[in-house]
Amino acid sequence: MYITKYHNVSIIVLCLVFLQTSLAQTTTERSLFIDQLTKIADPVLVNLSQDRLKATMPIEVAPNAYGDRDKVTYLEAFGRLVAGMAPWLELGPDETIEGKLREKYILMIHQSLKHATDPKAKDFMNFTDHGQPLVDAAFLAQGLLRAPSQLWERLDEVTKRQTIDALRATRKISPYYSNWLLFTGMIEAALLKFDGDGDMVRIAYALNKHKEWYLGDGIYGDGPDFHFDYYNSFVIQPMLLDISKTLLETGKGNKSDYDLFLKRAQRYAAIQERLISPEGTYPVIGRSMAYRFGAFQALSQVALWEKLPEGVSPAQVRGAILAIVNKHFQSETMFDPNGWLKLGFNGAQPEIAEPYISTGSLYLCAQVFLVLGLPEQSSFWADPAEPWTQQKIWGGQKVKIDKAI
Secondary structure (H helix, E strand, O other): OHHHHHHHHHHHHHHHHHHHHHHHHHHHHHHHHHHHHHHHHHHHHHHHHOOOHHHHOOOOEOOOOOOOHHHOHHHHHHHHHHHHHHHHHHOOOOOOHHHHHHHHHHHHHHHHHHHHHOOOOOOOOOOOOOOHHHHHHHHHHHHHHHOHHHHHOOOOHHHHHHHHHHHHHHHHOOOOOOOHHHHHHHHHHHHHHHHOOOOHHHHHHHHHHHHHOEEEOOEEOEOOEOOOOOHHHHHHHHHHHHHHHHHHHOOOOOHHHHHHHHHHHHHHHHHHHHOOOOOOOOOOOOOOHHHHHHHHHHHHHHHHOOOOOOOOOHHHHHHHHHHHHHHHHOOOOOEOOOOOEOOOOOOOOHHHOOOOOEHHHHHHHHHHHHHHHOOOOOHHHHOOOOOOHHHHHHOOOOOOOOOOO
16 A cells, blocks of 8 residues: 555655756757847847947849849848747737747838838838849738738838838749749738738739649649749748748738638648758758758648647647757857858858858848747747657657658
């Protein structure tokens, strides 16, 4: 009788110890992820919130760069960063250390948005000249849609109006016949949500063309052609999801379209999870690899929405995403001495950057941090660690056969 009693007590104690250890581990992982995101964000947001981004931000370009990157690089940095940080900030402020940190960045983005859209500010940004502003206004719009209560509703009315004017000004830029159609669609979705004035023809054209360009098994062409790269994650799948979700929220959407885009994104997320090696590396293929771990935006977004495909657990995605980010952060040349990202993939490798890439472009890497929008108590952060698929396979564990849709 006493043996049973003490045995049960021992089991309870062991369970409590395991739970404590597990919680401490996931808390540490989340804290590390937040530290990595804020390290990337600080040079941009601290300076822009003080109206001195243009005075302080270096402009590193590829050896064969297109001209006038200095006219577009600032909006690139800001828009892409906001899109990646938004879900975390949408959790809002509270009395915890993390909640207070979120409030700090929410207020910095408010101030940054004010300067970026105020024609009288030193850091007023280009929303109209050249083609590139269409791209990064779209990322900015995506960020606002991902955090409407914190990044939009709390804005002062003057900044709201300036932002609407800036987004609307991009209508003069014609998109290329490619994933660029989604940039137009994303901006119009934000105008629909925040101003009631989105152009439904532009939105429908972008969505319908991508339905035509679907190639099968969770993959879209970039325009009529197939490109073996990560643009399904950099742009296509996340924007299809966010646009179709916004249409549903505004009463303009089609539930069958949303379900279709989500089903394909879930398959693509399964493929992305399988691309991550046991060591946390992944194939360097195709364009724009200087965006680094932004290549896994689609996987992070599907995890954020808690819509991971069957057989892919939140804990294994957590481990896989953390592994790839940690791998990159091991490089001693990822940042310059002042904390700005350097052109490259594994550290400073300017030769890997295409002619359209400059310092601001690199901040698309922030998109991998979407999962911080899941609260600390969610299964993504709280579940015990699990090996991801390639760790299981190369570790000799049982796994399910992969299947196309």
